Amino acid sequence: MEFDPVILARIQFAFTVSFHIIFPAFTIGLSAFIAVLLLMWMATSEERYRRLARFWTKIFAVSFAMGVVSGIVLSYQFGTNWSRFSQFSGNVIGPLIGYEVLTAFYLEATFLGIMLFGWNRFPDWLVTLSAVLVAIGTAISAFWILAANSWMHTPAGHEVHDGIAYPLNWLQVIFNPSFPYRLAHMLNAAYLTTAAVVLAVGARYLLAGRHIGQSRIMLRMAVGMIAVSAPLQLIVGDLHGLNTLEHQPAKVAAMEAHWREADDSAFVLFGLPDEEARENHFEIAIPGLGGLILTHEWGGTYAGLEQFPEDEWPPVANVFFAFRIMIGIGLILIAMGVWGGYLWWRGRLFDNRLYLRAASYMWPLGFIAILAGWIVTEQGRQPWLVHGLMRTADGVSPVPGASVATTLALFVFIYGIVFSTGVFYINRLINRGPKEEAPTAHEGMPNRPISAAEEATRDATGRGPAGAPGRSLGNREG
Amino acid sequence: MEWYLPVIWAGLIGTAVAIYVILDGFDLGIAILFPFTREEEDRDLMMNSVAPFWDGNETWLVLGGGGLWVAFPMAYAIIMPALYLPVLGMLLALVFRGVSFEFRWVSKPRHRKWDIAFAGGSIVAAFLQGIILGGLLQGIDVADGQFAGGPFDWLTPFSIFVGLSVVAGYALLGATWLIMRTTGPVRELGRRIAPWLLLAVMAAMAVISLWTPLIIDRIAERWFSVPNILLLWPIPLSAALLSYGVWRWIERGHNVLPFAGTIGLFLLGYAGLVISTMPYLVPPHLTFWDTAAAPASQIFFLVGTVFLLPLVLGYTAFVYWIFRGKIAPGEGYH
Numbered sequence: 024m025e026f027d028p029v030i031l032a033r034i035q036f037a038f039t040v041s042f043h044i045i046f047p048a049f050t051i052g053l054s055a056f057i058a059v060l061l062l063m064w065m066a067t068s069e070e071r072y073r074r075l076a077r078f079w080t081k082i083f084a085v086s087f088a089m090g091v092v093s094g095i096v097l098s099y100q101f102g103t104n105w106s107r108f109s110q111f112s113g114n115v116i117g118p119l120i121g122y123e124v125l126t127a128f129y130l131e132a133t134f135l136g137i138m139l140f141g142w143n144r145f146p147d148w149l150v151t152l153s154a155v156l157v158a159i160g161t162a163i164s165a166f167w168i169l170a171a172n173s174w175m176h177t178p179a180g181h182e183v184h185d186g187i188a189y190p191l192n193w194l195q196v197i198f199n200p201s202f203p204y205r206l207a208h209m210l211n212a213a214y215l216t217t218a219a220v221v222l223a224v225g226a227r228y229l230l231a232g233r234h235i236g237q238s239r240i241m242l243r244m245a246v247g248m249i250a251v252s253a254p255l256q257l258i259v260g261d262l263h264g265l266n267t268l269e270h271q272p273a274k275v276a277a278m279e280a281h282w283r284e285a286d287d288s289a290f291v292l293f294g295l296p297d298e299e300a301r302e303n304h305f306e307i308a309i310p311g312l313g314g315l316i317l318t319h320e321w322g323g324t325y326a327g328l329e330q331f332p333e334d335e336w337p338p339v340a341n342v343f344f345a346f347r348i349m350i351g352i353g354l355i356l357i358a359m360g361v362w363g364g365y366l367w368w369r370g371r372l373f374d375n376r377l378y379l380r381a382a383s384y385m386w387p388l389g390f391i392a393i394l395a396g397w398i399v400t401e402q403g404r405q406p407w408l409v410h411g412l413m414r415t416a417d418g419v420s421p422v423p424g425a426s427v428a429t430t431l432a433l434f435v436f437i438y439g440i441v442f443s444t445g446v447f448y449i450n451r452l453i454n455r456g457p458k459e460e461a462p463t464a465h466e467g468m469p470n471r472p473i474s475a476a477e478e479a480t481r482d483a484t485g486r487g488p489a490g491a492p493g494r495s496l497g498n499r500e501g
Numbered sequence: 502m503e504w505y506l507p508v509i510w511a512g513l514i515g516t517a518v519a520i521y522v523i524l525d526g527f528d529l530g531i532a533i534l535f536p537f538t539r540e541e542e543d544r545d546l547m548m549n550s551v552a553p554f555w556d557g558n559e560t561w562l563v564l565g566g567g568g569l570w571v572a573f574p575m576a577y578a579i580i581m582p583a584l585y586l587p588v589l590g591m592l593l594a595l596v597f598r599g600v601s602f603e604f605r606w607v608s609k610p611r612h613r614k615w616d617i618a619f620a621g622g623s624i625v626a627a628f629l630q631g632i633i634l635g636g637l638l639q640g641i642d643v644a645d646g647q648f649a650g651g652p653f654d655w656l657t658p659f660s661i662f663v664g665l666s667v668v669a670g671y672a673l674l675g676a677t678w679l680i681m682r683t684t685g686p687v688r689e690l691g692r693r694i695a696p697w698l699l700l701a702v703m704a705a706m707a708v709i710s711l712w713t714p715l716i717i718d719r720i721a722e723r724w725f726s727v728p729n730i731l732l733l734w735p736i737p738l739s740a741a742l743l744s745y746g747v748w749r750w751i752e753r754g755h756n757v758l759p760f761a762g763t764i765g766l767f768l769l770g771y772a773g774l775v776i777s778t779m780p781y782l783v784p785p786h787l788t789f790w791d792t793a794a795a796p797a798s799q800i801f802f803l804v805g806t807v808f809l810l811p812l813v814l815g816y817t818a819f820v821y822w823i824f825r826g827k828i829a830p831g832e833g834y835h
Contacts, residue, residue, distance in 0.1 A: 085603045091556060092599035096592045098563050102570060102581030103588055106648070109581075113574025114795040118802040121571040124564050125809040132560045133813075133820050136553030145823065189795050420582040426652045430589045437593050441600055448607040 026424025029416050032104040035431045037401075039096055042438050044397060045390045046090030051165060051210065052217025053083045054158035056244070057138075061151040075237045076154070077142065078457035079221075082449055084139050089445050091132070093438070104427065108408055108418030115181050115188045115196055116171040123167035130160035162210065169209055173202035175409045176400070177270045183412065200270055204263035205400075211256050212396065215356060216389025218248040222359070223386035224453055226379040234456050239373055242382075246367055250360035256353055261316070267403075268317055268325060271410060273335055274403035276328045277342040279313055283327040288314030293347075296339045301329065337405045345398035352392040359385060506800065507793040510572035511782070513806065517568055519771050521561035523674070523764055528555045530675020532598060532623030533668060535616060537694060543687050544616060546828065550682045552602060553824050557817055559595070571802050575646060575792035576782040583641045583648040584633050584655055591629035598622030624668060631667030635660030638713060638778065643786040659712060666705035670767065673698035677760035680751070684827055695751050695759060703744050706770055710737065713777060719785060720777045733776065740769045 057076050064072035098120070101109050109117075137145060137153040180195025181188045190196055225241030228234045268275045275281075280296040280303050281288070290312035294303030314323035328336055359382065366372040373379075404410055408418040528551040535544060551558075570577040581588060601619035605612045636655030643649055676698055679691030714721035724733060747762035780788040793799065 085607065088600050088603045091559070092596040095559065095563055095595060095599075096589075099566050099581065099588055099592055102566070102577045103585050106578035106582045109570055110574050110578035110646075113570055113577065114798040117567075117571035117574055117794065118798050120567050121564075121802045122805055124560065124567050125805060125813065128560045128563055129557065129813045129817070132556040133816050135556055136820050136824070140553045140824075190797050190801070193801055420578075420585070421647055421649075422582045422585050423652055426585050430586070430593075433589075433593055437596060441596060444604060445600065448604060451607065 026428045028422060028424040028427050029419050031424055031427040031431055032419050033415065035104060035427060035434060036100060039093065039100060039434060041394055041397065042442060043090065043093035043097055044393060046086050046093065048213045048216050048393050050083060050087050050090055051161040051213035053079060054161050055214065056217055056221060057083060058154040058158040061154050065147065065151050071236050071240060074458050075240055080139065081452050085445055085449055087135065104420050105418050106420040108413065111186065111413055112188055112409060115190050116174055119167050119171040123164055127160045127164035127167065131157050165210055166206060169206045170197045170202055173205045174199050176404055177201040178409055178412055201266050204259065204266050207259045208263050211252055211259060212393050214248060215252045215256060216393060218245045218252065219356065219385040219389045221245040222249065222382050223384065226382035228456060229373060230379050230383060237457050242372060246360065246363035246372065249356055250364040253353065253356040253360045257357065264317060272326045273331045274337055275317065276326055277337040277339045277403055278346040278399060280339055280343040281313065281327045283329050284324050288324050290316060296343050298339050335406060337403045342399055342403045345395040348395040349392050349399060352388045355388060503796045506796055507789045509803065510799055511789040514565060514568045514572060515775060517561055518565045521565055523767055524558035524561060526671045527674040527678040528558055529623045529627050530671040531678065532619045533627060533672040534675050535620035538690055546683055546687050547679065550828050555602060572794050572799055573782055573789060573792040574794050576787060579641060579643055579648045579783050583650060584636050586652060587629045587632045587655060591626050594622045594625035594629065598626065627668045627671045628664040631664030632660045635663030640784045643783060659716060663709065666709060669698055669701040669705060673702050674763050677763045681756050681760045682828055692751060696748060699744060699747055706740060710773065723777060736769055736773055740766060
């Protein structure tokens with residue numbers, strides 16, 4: 024049987040990167056949330072903030088572990104599956120990845136140890152400082168990764184000799200034309216995604232009448248965040264769109280399933296793009312609106328797909344639908360922010376059951392929007408790996424298709440197990456909920472395995488502090 | 502041509518890999534020793550002794566791989582496809598064992614499957630790291646600046662032997678770590694098993710030292726020609742003396758010395774490998790000068806590294822220091 028290594032390598036990368044991206048997106052937001060809670064606790068000495076931070080730290084620990092292990096895979100996959108791309112771009116984006124490791128990975132990984140296991144062992148300020156450093160580390164990590172990724176979309180500050188890219192100006196490489204928009208859009212997406220999860224968890228507790236005090240903190244912080252961030256995301260997204268139209272017009276044409284410039288730049292609400300017929304079936308469109316959105320001018324026109332060679336078209340239907348999913352979720356979140364803000368203003372945020380019920384279903388929305396946005400931006404770049412410089416088909420490793428197929432199957436199998444188990448355990452931790460009462464003596468107690476996640480489970484399993492009683496293990500040594 | 506830049510980078514990446522092997526070596530080693538005890542609280546303690554550190558330890562693996570891409574993109578682009586299956590296999594094994602650190606506690610009391618994932622993932626990862634080392638030592642087929650061999654070129658009796666040696670070596674690091682950091686039955690386990698592992702490691706080092714010159718002429722030439730042989734004989738001799746020292750320290754119940762001595766053994770073995778392969782990055786074809794990145798890229802990354810690496814080493818040391826001391830059931834950390 025013949026395997027096509029290019030397709031398989033693309034599927035493998037898409038699969039592993041999609042799995043990975045949802046964890047950093049969640050942990051970027053969650054680490055910031057935890058750091059803010061701890062700072063508020065330091066400022067007010069309110070015990071509720073501390074307990075809430077402790078609770079989310081357990082969920083953070085599980086998510087972060089999944090993000091780490093899937094991220095290490097990606098860092099090597101550039102070499103295993105995309106070695107020609109690695110060689111082509113190593114001089115330019117290699118150092119960006121290197122800086123990510125030095126400025127972000129170590130910071131997160133090292134201070135995570137204190138953040139998770141330092142409670143009741145080290146001074147409060149040290150744990151809080153570690154949480155802040157972890158949050159900063161996750162954001163710095165996003166900075167470098169998006170600089171590298173943006174360079175692949177809008178390369179700048181380089182020259183190419185003999186099939187290898189060389190840096191000319193590092194500032195132009197890092198701050199390439201699409202980078203600021205991409206970074207702002209992604210970071211904001213991460214904070215929004217986490218806010219939606221916190222909102223849903225707080226709403227669930229309130230509906231069930233549990234953890235009232237802490238749920239109110241969650242709800243207020245989440246609604247505040249969404250009310251500001253969701254409209255902001257619309258503005259950032261719009262600016263990003265203008266930038267994409269300037270640098271990757273074929274991507275925009277695919278996002279809008281816009282075939283001909285003459286098509287009066289309608290905004291297609293719904294349609295089934297058909298690449299062969301070069302038209303949309305069952306189209307529902309608002310004339311002129313597409314031009315208004317993209318050119319900020321009524322009746323403005325922009326390039327259609329037919330103006331590009333057909334072998335430079337991205338997969339139109341995927342990009343078109345993914346874009347609409349992302350926008351739809353963005354609008355839902357804006358509505359939840361406005362509605363929640365209104366209720367808060369009227370003093371009814373915590374007892375409007377309709378809002379709480381709607382909010383309790385919000386948790387997956389951010390993740391879906393991020394994956395959809397990822398499809399828009401990455402599939403929208405096809406057939407290019409580095410826009411205008413290297414085609415995807417030319418970047419792949421000289422590895423037999425059978426090897427790629429084997430590892431792809433292993434990835435699907437293993438990630439399937441690990442991913443579903445991780446989600447199951449996170450859900451278990453959420454069902455357990457934060458501690459209600461003041462911390463009891465057993466918090467710093469002996470025999471307690473130092474896992475952030477363990478404490479919650481112990482209550483549920485009805486066991487005492489983990490580790491059976493009995494064996495005397497004295498004999499302390501110096 | 503800035504001839505010295507690739508030398509500096511080869512030194513830095515070599516150092517990162519050495520730090521990785523020692524640090525992740527002992528926490529992988531802890532997991533490799535899991536099957537030697539069935540007691541839940543022993544396993545809790547073993548895992549706890551490395552829980553705050555494993556993530557930082559594994560970051561050195563990312564710096565090693567990432568650094569190779571930054572400084573020697575051509576070597577990275579040849580080595581990774583050449584060792585495709587063992588590299589991806591190792592990463593998948595690390596997935597299992599990495600999530601076990603958290604999953605094992607959340608899944609209690611039914612944590613048996615995560616005990617197996619933790620030990621199994623670590624054993625497979627260690628074994629494949631040895632395979633990768635062996636595959637690299639025995640040489641990679643290169644034509645036109647690209648990997649030109651088959652998907653199983655790395656699979657030889659030699660690489661399998663190196664794989665098993667690395668498992669034994671990591672287990673020894675783990676055992677001496679337990680002697681240093683724990684008390685009670687877990688420390689006893691370390692003391693009981695460490696001498697056997699030490700024997701295995703000594704045997705492995707001896708066999709690899711003889712096997713490589715036998716199959717690779719250039720390594721024989723490197724070690725056994727005059728004057729090299731006169732300059733290099735202290736390395737195997739110190740390894741032999743240090744092994745004897747570690748043996749006695751374990752016997753006498755020292756806390757720290759067995760672990761420190763094992764690190765010394767690793768460094769001597771590593772020095773031997775470096776001497777054997779230098780200056781090849783992709784033996785036997787490409788030296789680190791042949792595969793170096795553009796000087797502008799190496800300088801750009803070097804400038805940051807000069808400031809950032811000491812910072813990283815500083816706070817890594819800080820975290821090890823604040824979690825220092827014996828961890829024992831009934832005490833938690835000091």
